[in-house]
Amino acid sequence: MKFSQATDYALHAMLYLVSEAPDKPVSVQLLAEKLGVSQTYLSKMLTKLVKAGLIQSVSGVNGGYRLRRNREDISFLDIIHAIEGTASLFECSFNHGSECLIQQVVIEAERQMEQYLQNKKISELAGQFKGIG
Amino acid sequence: MKFSQATDYALHAMLYLVSEAPDKPVSVQLLAEKLGVSQTYLSKMLTKLVKAGLIQSVSGVNGGYRLRRNREDISFLDIIHAIEGTASLFECSFNHGSECLIQQVVIEAERQMEQYLQNKKISELAGQFKGIG
DNA sequence: GCTATTATAGGGTCATAAAGTCTTTTATTG
DNA sequence: CAATAAAAGACTTTATGACCCTATAATAGC
Ligand code: SF4
Ligand code: SF4
Numbered sequence: 604m605k606f607s608q609a610t611d612y613a614l615h616a617m618l619y620l621v622s623e624a625p626d627k628p629v630s631v632q633l634l635a636e637k638l639g640v641s642q643t644y645l646s647k648m649l650t651k652l653v654k655a656g657l658i659q660s661v662s663g664v665n666g667g668y669r670l671r672r673n674r675e676d677i678s679f680l681d682i683i684h685a686i687e688g689t690a691s692l693f694e695c696s697f698n699h700g701s702e703c704l705i706q707q708v709v710i711e712a713e714r715q716m717e718q719y720l721q722n723k724k725i726s727e728l729a730g731q732f733k734g735i736g
Numbered sequence: 737m738k739f740s741q742a743t744d745y746a747l748h749a750m751l752y753l754v755s756e757a758p759d760k761p762v763s764v765q766l767l768a769e770k771l772g773v774s775q776t777y778l779s780k781m782l783t784k785l786v787k788a789g790l791i792q793s794v795s796g797v798n799g800g801y802r803l804r805r806n807r808e809d810i811s812f813l814d815i816i817h818a819i820e821g822t823a824s825l826f827e828c829s830f831n832h833g834s835e836c837l838i839q840q841v842v843i844e845a846e847r848q849m850e851q852y853l854q855n856k857k858i859s860e861l862a863g864q865f866k867g868i869g
Numbered sequence: 870g871c872t873a874t875t876a877t878a879g880g881g882t883c884a885t886a887a888a889g890t891c892t893t894t895t896a897t898t899g
Numbered sequence: 900c901a902a903t904a905a906a907a908g909a910c911t912t913t914a915t916g917a918c919c920c921t922a923t924a925a926t927a928g929c
Contacts, residue, residue, distance in 0.1 A: 604738065604739055604743075606737055608888075615838065631904080641889065643889080646904095646905070649905085650906065661896095661897080665898070692739055695744060716846060723845070728841070777917075779876070783876080786877095794875085795927095796876085798926090799876070801876090870929105873926105873927090874925100875925085876926100877923080877924075882920100883919100885914105885916075888911100891911100894906080894907075897904080899902090899903105
């Protein structure tokens with residue numbers, strides 16, 4: 604029960620884009636260098652973010668990644684879901700249907716966390732961001 | 737990012753103890769049968785619950801496991817922590833200390849979930865419990 | 870004190886997932 | 900068409916989860 608490191612990278616990459624890249628696309632090469640991770644590995648996460656509609660990719664010379672949506676719209680939950688998927692954190696192995704008591708409690712707890720993450724926008728941190736590393 | 741199945745078993749075992757076993761110790765054999773899991777595997781989880789102080793073990797003939805604390809005191813969080821550990825769900829790989837912006841947000845989100853799980857006591861479900869399986 | 874019962878401890882196995890690399894293909898600019 | 904950059908897929912390596920097996924320790928009842 605831990606968030607993957609990929610999520611950590613994705614959050615940092617997004618924080619960088621939101622803070623420092625208003626419109627010019629940023630290459631995976633630059634991002635990977637900043638984050639200290641290989642390009643190919645990071646590109647997998649960025650591709651997921653593209654598929655989730657958070658960023659936009661531009662291939663070819665001077666290409667890279669650029670925000671797609673409004674900065675203020677992108678929440679932590681959006682990024683986490685893009686990387687980790689949206690499946691529930693808990694599945695009762697007995698699966699007695701929707702009345703499952705234990706499941707109800709844990710799902711609701713999860714919802715509490717997600718609600719907080721949804722209300723928290725990545726752009727809120729941009730002001731205090733001093734650069735990675 | 738998922739709760740382990742061991743947590744699921746532990747929650748069910750505890751629900752059983754709280755619901756059906758007022759004072760007589762219940763053997764791992766019976767519990768394992770009810771839950772449809774091997775004794776040796778289940779016993780590891782029960783041992784963790786013992787170490788966490790939630791239940792008490794009685795070895796020897798007619799031994800087994802019995803609640804230690806007051807039924808009303810045992811929360812979902814207690815059980816989950818006993819099995820999954822209390823480590824944070826998220827660790828920023830850069831570790832810029834306590835001012836880490838991203839970390840602060842995720843930790844707070846986690847706290848929201850844990851608060852809900854702490855307020856939710858396992859005994860609240862006992863009334864509606866119809867037996868496992 | 871002996872035996873049956875029951876928990877505890879530790880190691881071993883197998884499967885799945887996470888973390889990361891390499892190579893090829895596709896798209897774009899100039 | 901040449902250089903650049905993303906996307907896709909196959910692959911390795913490592914870590915974790917989900918189990919099983921066996922030996923040891925404690926206790927109750929005879
Ligand atoms: S919590 Fe209750 S309803 Fe849900 S699977 Fe377990 S026994 Fe069934
Ligand atoms: S979120 Fe900011 S402070 Fe925290 S590790 Fe990343 S760059 Fe450093």
